[in-house]
Amino acid sequence: MTAPAEKTLVGAVLAAPVRWLAQAADVPLRWWQRVAGRGGMIAFFLIPNMAVFGIFVLVPLVINFAYSVTGGTELFLPDRPYVGDAHFDRLLSCENHFDPATCRDDLFWTAVWNTAKFVIFQVTAMTGVAMITALILNRAIPGRGFWRAVFFFPVLLSPVVVGLIWRWILQREGILNFFMIELGQDPVNWLLERGWAFTAVIGVSVWAHMGFYALILLAGLQAIPRDIYEAATMDGTPAGRIFWRITLPLLxxxxLVVIVLALIRAVQVFDEVFVLTSGGPGTATLFMTQYIYETGFASILRNPGVASAASLMMGGVLVVLTLAQLGLTRWRDRT
Incomplete structure (x- = not known):
């Protein structure tokens, strides 16, 4: 028997069970299609996905809401008394919302303003660095494929791994201070001084996620027709004007997708920051997700109700950001 014939025989043997299963499933599916029609078939394929979505998204959301209106430290809902909006009132009670020290729950507002500041600086830096990286990688540079892979590689790492790597680099006895001492400089407490720690978590976050956003922008740059650039160059248009008048509008x-996704990710920052600084020094890098985690689970005086109320408020912010993306996209399409 020849080699092609052997391959054909092996393929037929391997495909036989699949074919038998398909034929067996075809009988009840055809019956269901005759009984329920097209709508029934759509429901048949949607129900498993909706069941998973309901079990792992909708049900936890309902339970979370139930925790937010009940009090106590017990985990089982029947053991928790109804308190209404007491948790929301606790979180929102402030003499001056811009001064966490005047708030009833000062840690919550410290986390809120830390998160807001982090979002502003991190998203700005992320967008700028991703744009510059995409513009460079879109050019005909030597080893372009290699550099694209290098910049995207950090995205593949676990956030915990990223945090551990950078903590090893930035700790007082870390490799960065080692090189500074070798160059005759004084070591810096990168993770023990408030300003440096906050700057460090921004830099680490940009390093870890920038490749993903640069890839989105690079795809947009490659979709712009080259003829437009050639025509602008022939007309003697300066490079800066080409960027502002051609590249940026078409990109x-x-x-917009990059900015909104970066905003949503920045609001939910937790993993690498928790590993890197654990919210310290003090509360310098305490963000919303860590506040919710510690209030609901890690603290000795845990309060699941307050944590649930805070998570619902953060979820509301994410919904607003998503709706803003949709609104801006539709407005842009109409203009």
Whole structure:
């Protein structure tokens, strides 16, 4: 028997069970299609996905809401008394919302303003670095494929691994201070001084996630017709004007996606920051997700109700950001 015939025989043997299963499933599916029609078939394929979505998204959301209106430290809902909006009132009670020290729950507002500051600086830096990286990688540079892979590689790492790597680099006896001492400089407490620690978590976050956003922008740049650039160059248009008048407007849909996704990720920052600084020094890098985690689970005086109320408020912010993306996209399409 020849080699092609052997391959054909092996393929037929391997495909036989699959074919038998398909034929067996075809009988009840055809019956269901005759009984329920097209709508029934759509429901048949949607129900498993909706069941998973309901079990792992909707049910936890309902339970979370139930925790937010009940009090006590017990985990089982029947053991928790109804308190209404007491948790929301606790979180929102402030003489001056811009001064956490005047708030009833000062840690919550410290986390809120730390998160807001982090979002502003991190998203700005992330967008700028991703744009510059995408513009460079879109050019005909030597080893372009290699550099694209290098910049995207950190995205593949676990956030915990990222935090551990950078803690090893930035700790007082870390490799960065080692090189500074070798160059005759004094070591810096990168993770023990409030300003440096906050700057460090921004830099680490940008390093870890920038490749993903640069890839989105790079895809948008490659979709822009080259003829437009050639025509602008022939007309003697300066490079800066080409960027502001051609590249940026045509790249706007991709840029909008990058900004909104970066905003949503920044609001939910937790993993690498928790490993890197644990919210310290003091509360310098305490963000919303860590506040919710510690209030609901890690603290000795845990309060699941307050944590649930805070998570619902943060979820509301994420919904607003998502709706803003949809609104800006539709507005841009109409203009």
């Amino acid at each position: 706007w849909p991709n840029l």
